[in-house]
Amino acid sequence: MAGGYSLIVAIKQRRVRTVDRLYIRQHTHTSQITHPQASTGERVLQVTAEETRHHIMKWAIVLCAVVALSECIIQVPLIKGKSARESLEEQGLWNEYKGKFPFNPTRFDDQSLYVSNEQMTNDADLAYFGVISIGTPPQSFTVIFDTGSSNLWIPSIYCSSAACANHKRFNPSLSSTFKNAGKSLSIRYGTGSMTGFEGFDTVVVGGIPVKNQIFGLSQSEAPFMAHMKADGILGLAYPRLAASQATPVFDNMMTQHLVNQDMFSVYLTRNSAVGSVVTFGGIDTNHYSGQIAWIPLSSQMYWQITVDSVTVNGQIVACNGGCQAIVDTGTSNIVGPQADISSMARAVGAHSANGDNVVNCNNINNMPSMVFHIHGQAFTLPASTYVRQSTYYGCRTGLQSSSSDLWILGDIFIRQYYSIFSRAQNMVGLALAR
Numbered sequence: 001m002a003g004g005y006s007l008i009v010a011i012k013q014r015r016v017r018t019v020d021r022l023y024i025r026q027h028t029h030t031s032q033i034t035h036p037q038a039s040t041g042e043r044v045l046q047v048t049a050e051e052t053r054h055h056i057m058k059w060a061i062v063l064c065a066v067v068a069l070s071e072c073i074i075q076v077p078l079i080k081g082k083s084a085r086e087s088l089e090e091q092g093l094w095n096e097y098k099g100k101f102p103f104n105p106t107r108f109d110d111q112s113l114y115v116s117n118e119q120m121t122n123d124a125d126l127a128y129f130g131v132i133s134i135g136t137p138p139q140s141f142t143v144i145f146d147t148g149s150s151n152l153w154i155p156s157i158y159c160s161s162a163a164c165a166n167h168k169r170f171n172p173s174l175s176s177t178f179k180n181a182g183k184s185l186s187i188r189y190g191t192g193s194m195t196g197f198e199g200f201d202t203v204v205v206g207g208i209p210v211k212n213q214i215f216g217l218s219q220s221e222a223p224f225m226a227h228m229k230a231d232g233i234l235g236l237a238y239p240r241l242a243a244s245q246a247t248p249v250f251d252n253m254m255t256q257h258l259v260n261q262d263m264f265s266v267y268l269t270r271n272s273a274v275g276s277v278v279t280f281g282g283i284d285t286n287h288y289s290g291q292i293a294w295i296p297l298s299s300q301m302y303w304q305i306t307v308d309s310v311t312v313n314g315q316i317v318a319c320n321g322g323c324q325a326i327v328d329t330g331t332s333n334i335v336g337p338q339a340d341i342s343s344m345a346r347a348v349g350a351h352s353a354n355g356d357n358v359v360n361c362n363n364i365n366n367m368p369s370m371v372f373h374i375h376g377q378a379f380t381l382p383a384s385t386y387v388r389q390s391t392y393y394g395c396r397t398g399l400q401s402s403s404s405d406l407w408i409l410g411d412i413f414i415r416q417y418y419s420i421f422s423r424a425q426n427m428v429g430l431a432l433a434r
Contacts (some may be wrong), residue, residue: 072259074206075284078145078276079127080269123304128268128276128329128411129230133204135175135213141168141231145266145278146330147303147421148408150242152203152249153187153216154232156196161218163225167232176201183244185216194221196242205234205249206280208258214246233330236264236421240301253280254423262424266329267433268415270385288418288431295375297426302326305428307407308373310340312347325407325420327428334386335408338401344370348383350397358385361395372409379430385416 023336120418129142134154141154155164157171172178179220181198196218218232235242236250247255254262267287269275277284283292298306307325310318318340336344341357348367359367367383389395398412420429 036334038167052119070188074280076206076278078130080273083193101396119339135201136177139170143232144230146233147236148328148330149235150237150248151235151246156217159218161221163221175201180269194218213252240302263422265420267418270415288433290432292429292431295428300426303418303421303428311371313368317343317347323407325409328408328410331408331410333398333410334412335400335402337405341399341401345399356396357399358396
């Protein structure tokens with residue numbers, strides 16, 4: 001709709017009250033990748049209310065309908081909470097947990113599982129969660145918005161595993177719009193699996209209803225899930241990766257014309273509990289500085305790109321001759337082949353201890369940066385971004401080895417670089433995060 005209006009719903013959580021700003025922005029619709037910059041035609045409507053988020057989301061839906069759903073940009077706030085590792089460290093249980101459930105990004109190892117099973121990893125450092133609702137009336141769940149998988153799934157009332165007992169569970173009998181899909185679902189982990197069945201229902205993302213969305217309802221879950229903070233996963237990778245040929249949420253958002261452009265973007269805060277956000281349908285220029293580097297995908301299953309090399313102090317220490325990597329919000333660390341990760345750790349002065357690459361906390365300011373060379377651009381990670389400090393276990397790098405040749409650029413990388421995922425152009429855009 002040329003010359004139409006788009007809506008950005010930016011909901012910022014506060015402990016005492018909710019302050020909601022609804023920005024109605026005039027623009028010219030285009031099929032090309034554009035940056036939704038503020039313009040002379042911008043009109044701002046600010047609404048402050050003591051109402052609950054549920055009521056305010058109703059207003060968002062009404063306003064979005066007025067300006068045409070096809071012109072919407074949807075923002076879902078993410079909360080940065082304690083990771084499972086942080087909680088377990090506080091309880092003195094981390095070493096026991098790590099022994100039982102060692103980190104293993106198995107989703108990338110077995111090509112034969114890409115169609116029959118969705119592959120996930122037991123990452124205890126994941127800390128960013130958003131809220132969605134499913135059903136009529138809506139039932140709310142916290143989910144990880146995961147660009148490394150494609151299915152949506154949440155616990156169900158039919159699950160009796162310990163992991164389901166301490167999470168919210170979906171009750172299909174309470175939803176007037178639920179339909180059983182008649183299909184089973186299996187999600188494999190390094191140390192177990194989630195099994196369940198699939199159904200259809202209305203899924204509300206950022207106040208916008210996605211009709212007839214297929215999703216998984218768990219009936220059993222791996223034990224380590226009891227320590228995870230999110231109830232479930234909302235996958236944002238390509239349909240080719242989805243189990244049971246399920247249509248991913250974002251694909252339905254595109255098909256139902258719920259987004260302005262066929263892209264979404266992710267901003268992750270470094271320390272603040274609030275401020276992180278997933279933007280569906282466009283780019284939020286408030287979250288990055290400088291130019292966006294657009295990188296073509298090398299494969300359209302994950303958000304997979306080619307990395308030319310990794311250097312430290314100007315010397316190639318990993319990915320010599322090029323390697324494949326995915327930009328993955330569902331993984332917290334930088335993950336790569338064991339030999340390369342060991343080389344990177346040595347180059348920054350880390351040593352292996354108790355399964356981690358640890359460093360002296362007093363040396364962080366003197367440690368070198370890591371530089372990922374991608375599509376002719378240099379993406380620098382200073383030590384302050386790749387070193388994590390624990391109250392109980394000192395300082396460690398966010399470098400993790402795996403048995404796969406496929407690299408993972410996880411949250412450590414995404415916190416430094418605002419990440420844009422364009423389905424229209426099959427590209428990833430990266431820009432220095434504010």
